[in-house]
Amino acid sequence: xxxxxxxxxxxxxxxxxxxxxxxxxxxxxxxxxxxxxxxxxxxxxxxxxxxxxxxxxxxxxxxxxxxxxxxxxxxxxxxxxxxxxxxxxxxxxxxxxxxxxxxxxxxxxxxxxxxxxxxxxxxxxxxxxxxxxxxxxxxxxxxxxxxxxxxxxxxxxxxxxxxxxxxxxxxxxxxxxxxxxxxxxxxxxxxxxxxxxxxxxxxxxxxxxxxxxxxxxxxxxxxxxxxxxxxxxxxxxxxxxxxxxxxxxx
Amino acid sequence: xxxxxxxxxxxxxxxxxxxxxxxxxxxxxxxxxxxxxxxxxxxxxxxxxxxxxxxxxxxxxxxxxxxxxxxxxxxxxxxxxxxxxxxxxxxxxxxxxxxxxxxxxxxxxxxxxxxxxxxxxxxxxxxxxxxxxxxxxxxxxxxxxxxxxxxxxxxxxxxxxxxxxxxxxxxxxxxxxxxxxxxxxxxxxxxxxxxxxxxxxxxxxxxxxxxxxxxxxxxxxxxxxxxxxxxxxxxxxxxxxxxxxxxxxxxxxxxxxxxxxxxxxxxxxxxxxxxxxxxxxxxxxxxxxxxxxxxxxxxxxxxxxxxxxxxxxxxxxxxxxxxxxxxxxxxxxxxxxxxxxxxxxxxxxxxxxxxxxxxxxxxxxxxxxxxxxxxxxxxxxxxxxxxxxxxxxxxxxxxxxxxxxxxxxxxxxxxxxxxxxxxxxxxxxxxxxxxxxxxxxxxxxxxxxxxxxxxxxxxxxxxxxxxxxxxxxxxxxxxxxxxxxxxxxxxxxxxxxxxxxxxxxxxxxxxxxxxxxxxxxxxxxxxxxxxxxxxxxxxxxxxxxxxxxxxxxxxxxxxxxxxxxxxxxxxxxxxxxxxxxxxxxxxxxxxxxxxxxxxxxxxxxxxxxxxxxxxxxxxxxxxxxxxxxxxxxxxxxxxxxxxxxxxxxxxxxxxxxxxxxxxxxx
Numbered sequence: 013x014x015x016x017x018x019x020x021x022x023x024x025x026x027x028x029x030x031x032x033x034x035x036x037x038x039x040x041x042x043x044x045x046x047x048x049x050x051x052x053x054x055x056x057x058x059x060x061x062x063x064x065x066x067x068x069x070x071x072x073x074x075x076x077x078x079x080x081x082x083x084x085x086x087x088x089x090x091x092x093x094x095x096x097x098x099x100x101x102x103x104x105x106x107x108x109x110x111x112x113x114x115x116x117x118x119x120x121x122x123x124x125x126x127x128x129x130x131x132x133x134x135x136x137x138x139x140x141x142x143x144x145x146x147x148x149x150x151x152x153x154x155x156x157x158x159x160x161x162x163x164x165x166x167x168x169x170x171x172x173x174x175x176x177x178x179x180x181x182x183x184x185x186x187x188x189x190x191x192x193x194x195x196x197x198x199x200x201x202x203x204x205x206x207x208x209x210x211x212x213x214x215x216x217x218x219x220x221x222x223x224x225x226x227x228x229x230x231x232x233x234x235x236x237x238x239x240x241x242x243x244x245x246x247x248x249x250x251x252x253x254x255x256x257x258x259x260x261x262x
Numbered sequence: 263x264x265x266x267x268x269x270x271x272x273x274x275x276x277x278x279x280x281x282x283x284x285x286x287x288x289x290x291x292x293x294x295x296x297x298x299x300x301x302x303x304x305x306x307x308x309x310x311x312x313x314x315x316x317x318x319x320x321x322x323x324x325x326x327x328x329x330x331x332x333x334x335x336x337x338x339x340x341x342x343x344x345x346x347x348x349x350x351x352x353x354x355x356x357x358x359x360x361x362x363x364x365x366x367x368x369x370x371x372x373x374x375x376x377x378x379x380x381x382x383x384x385x386x387x388x389x390x391x392x393x394x395x396x397x398x399x400x401x402x403x404x405x406x407x408x409x410x411x412x413x414x415x416x417x418x419x420x421x422x423x424x425x426x427x428x429x430x431x432x433x434x435x436x437x438x439x440x441x442x443x444x445x446x447x448x449x450x451x452x453x454x455x456x457x458x459x460x461x462x463x464x465x466x467x468x469x470x471x472x473x474x475x476x477x478x479x480x481x482x483x484x485x486x487x488x489x490x491x492x493x494x495x496x497x498x499x500x501x502x503x504x505x506x507x508x509x510x511x512x513x514x515x516x517x518x519x520x521x522x523x524x525x526x527x528x529x530x531x532x533x534x535x536x537x538x539x540x541x542x543x544x545x546x547x548x549x550x551x552x553x554x555x556x557x558x559x560x561x562x563x564x565x566x567x568x569x570x571x572x573x574x575x576x577x578x579x580x581x582x583x584x585x586x587x588x589x590x591x592x593x594x595x596x597x598x599x600x601x602x603x604x605x606x607x608x609x610x611x612x613x614x615x616x617x618x619x620x621x622x623x624x625x626x627x628x629x630x631x632x633x634x635x636x637x638x639x640x641x642x643x644x645x646x647x648x649x650x651x652x653x654x655x656x657x658x659x660x661x662x663x664x665x666x667x668x669x670x671x672x673x674x675x676x677x678x679x680x681x682x683x684x685x686x687x688x689x690x691x692x693x694x695x696x697x698x699x700x701x702x703x704x705x706x707x708x709x710x711x712x713x714x715x716x717x718x719x720x721x722x723x724x725x726x727x728x729x730x731x732x733x734x735x736x737x738x739x740x741x742x743x744x745x746x747x748x749x750x751x752x753x754x755x756x757x758x759x760x761x762x763x764x765x766x767x768x769x770x771x772x773x774x775x776x777x778x779x780x781x782x783x784x785x786x787x788x789x790x791x792x793x794x795x796x797x798x799x800x801x802x803x804x805x806x807x808x809x810x811x812x813x814x815x816x817x818x819x820x821x822x823x824x825x826x827x828x829x830x831x832x833x834x835x836x837x838x839x840x841x842x843x844x845x846x847x848x849x850x851x852x853x854x855x856x857x858x859x860x861x862x863x864x865x866x867x868x869x870x871x872x873x874x875x876x877x878x879x880x881x882x883x884x885x886x887x888x889x890x891x892x893x894x895x896x897x898x899x900x901x902x903x904x905x906x907x908x909x910x911x912x913x914x915x916x917x918x919x920x921x922x923x924x925x926x927x928x
Contacts, residue, residue, distance in 0.1 A: 025663075026661050027667070063661075066491045067490075067491070068487050068655070068660065069661070088495075089493075091492060096491050101484055102483040104281060104483075104485055106481070107277070107281060107284075111277070112278070119493070120493060121493070146678045
């Protein structure tokens with residue numbers, strides 16, 4: 013159970029900038045029971061990288077493999093392996109969390125007879141009992157993010173991709189999410205976690221990659237990055253890596 | 263291609279149906295509108311007309327009589343709708359009208375009745391005064407004219423008798439409604455006329471909102487990426503959503519038809535006369551429901567396609583208006599005389615439903631053709647929905663990302679450029695070309711060919727920095743291909759003629775069209791050589807350079823030959839801007855495109871095109887089209903020989919990529 017990004021590249025066109033590499037030949041891997049962090053400021057290319065892995069953006073060059081399934085050649089098989097959580101994904105406002113979970117569980121071919129128990133299990137795990145039958149339009153940001161997480165894992169995927177999942181969340185909900193990420197690691201999931209919050213990455217990630225202007229500038233465990241940069245805090249490490257490679261920090 | 267997963271489709275269908283039913287906007291469109299607006303549009307105009315008629319019948323108009331009016335009083339007094347409110351020997355009629363003492367004033371000249379009684383040479387005039395700004399005064403005017411006519415008849419009769427002439431017996435004409443025996447129509451004529459238009463319009467409105475909600479809404483609310491990240495087949499997503507829209511449309515149809523039926527039962531039961539008969543029995547409800555279901559299916563698929571192109575709900579609403587106009591226009595097929603479903607029109611989607619409705623409502627239908635129409639509609643809808651499923655993944659629509667223009671062009675995609683070129687030519691043709699040709703058919707046509715047709719194509723190719731010779735396939739042709747083209751020309755002309763004849767069999771062109779065509783080509787007063795240059799040679803060169811040159815050259819890298827023939831042929835047909843010329847010219851355009859692709863050269867197409875146009879002129883001037891058809895073995899033999907030569911002269915024109923401009927960033 014693993015995820016491998018191999019020279020992933022995505023070129024975009026902007027009328028002002030012309031063509032540019034939003035993601036420039038990025039390679040990394042994440043194994044079973046590991047949390048890999050993609051760290052970088054806004055616009056670094058984290059979301060584009062993750063969208064390519066989830067098959068909804070087509071790489072301009074390179075590829076990614078999820079459990080040996082290729083994102084370009086076998087997109088449907090790749091999607092079966094994945095659960096995706098993001099801060100900015102929407103919810104079906106007119107449906108209840110239970111209806112949403114049933115919907116995605118069925119679409120992901122989770123066994124019909126086990127689906128109800130699975131939803132009940134997730135509801136307890138993410139403390140959603142009080143609002144699981146309320147329409148999403150009435151839920152708070154924290155509640156909605158819990159629903160997003162529940163939706164991503166309802167089919168029990170081996171690989172979970174989280175794109176800045178704590179953005180906009182309060183401390184308590186962030187804690188619940190952090191606990192959930194660590195739980196995923198414990199039960200052997202492969203987790204790719206993107207964030208621009210360095211402390212969060214320090215706390216959760218086994219290995220991390222620093223991404224800036226579409227390029228992966230450094231990758232390794234926190235200790236390895238500390239050794240290489242001679243800095244202790246991840247924020248300092250990030251700034252030093254960016255300066256070392258001559259990139260602009262905007 | 264894998265088979266459809268019905269379980270997935272059902273899952274998507276159930277979820278989207280639930281979501282749509284929880285949206286108040288959809289419910290308003292689906293329930294409230296059919297319940298109120300359908301019957302309102304159908305029943306209210308007739309009720310209004312009925313009330314207006316009753317009102318007209320009960321209305322009394324006030325009339326003033328001035329001057330020598332006394333003998334006229336008895337005639338005005340006999341009329342029930344008129345009340346004489348003012349009489350005066352000497353008065354100003356304008357003042358009576360402005361003081362509202364009467365709706366209308368009739369002024370008789372002095373000694374009027376004495377003059378018309380005895381003096382045959384005198385022509386005294388009666389003047390009527392009224393305020394023309396008020397509609398009711400126009401009705402009063404009609405009544406007054408009626409009285410005056412009656413009065414005149416009476417005096418004519420009296421004069422004739424005084425002269426000893428026996429007046430002829432007055433004819434009594436009785437009017438009576440002709441009730442057709444064995445009338446099988448399911449609905450009365452006003453209903454037959456209004457209902458198809460109403461169904462096309464209202465169903466479009468009812469269907470577009472659910473379609474936008476389940477697709478564009480999902481995109482706008484950012485839930486679509488999640489759905490696309492699930493391992494669901496795109497076709498399952500689309501067909502599930504399509505079924506939801508169909509169900510909503512069918513519900514709106516059913517509610518609408520039933521509410522029309524109920525309103526009509528209530529509305530017409532109170533009508534005491536048959537001034538406007540609104541008959542819509544339950545059999546008509548059932549049959550209309552059956553026939554309009556394919557319309558629901560087709561409109562659902564087209565709405566799904568439209569919604570797939572929209573990034574936002576607002577954008578969708580913007581596209582909706584032209585879509586609605588097209589739907590309204592399609593319903594007008596019902597009013598075209600002579601069209602029958604059995605003449606092959608059952609195979610044309612949308613049009614077949616309009617005709618089905620017309621035939622069913624008039625009670626003259628054939629179940630086989632209705633079934634054909636139904637099957638064609640369902641097949642068309644399924645295919646359109648399948649096409650829409652390919653748009654779901656569009657990165658441009660999902661995240662607003664796009665390739666650069668240069669990268670697109672380098673990949674051989676010149677779609678926007680071809681669209682712009684076609685639009686430019688069409689607009690120029692419509693505004694400038696038609697003006698020039700109406701000024702002088704030959705010289706105007708010559709200028710049009712160069713300025714309107716050739717120039718935009720050259721300007722575009724130069725702008726794209728593409729080689730004119732290579733893109734337009736202008737390299738020196740093989741002699742065999744030219745000879746082959748010359749030999750197949752009569753066959754192409756015959757095919758085009760036969761298509762026109764077939765079309766005329768289904769939808770005959772009005773006589774005005776054929777006479778105008780002959781007048782423009784033959785009776786234009788120009789010498790033959792000038793006609794040939796302006797109407798045959800110039801179009802043969804310039805139109806070929808546009809269609810088989812620039813447009814085909816730009817589209818060739820992206821599409822397969824058959825699709826190219828259809829696309830370029832249809833554009834060529836539409837370019838001729840006449841409903842009655844679209845089909846034959848489109849078929850000719852397809853043949854010419856096929857010839858250009860096969861030979862890799864535009865020259866053989868020019869030969870056939872010039873030959874076709876020249877034959878139209880020459881046959882019209884010196885014979886008739888039937889001559890060529892009567893001599894059919896000649897075109898067949900020549901055509902076979904020509905095809906043989908063409909088979910052995912296949913070219914290999916390659917698409918040329920544009921050179922990379924230095925000043926663009928890549």
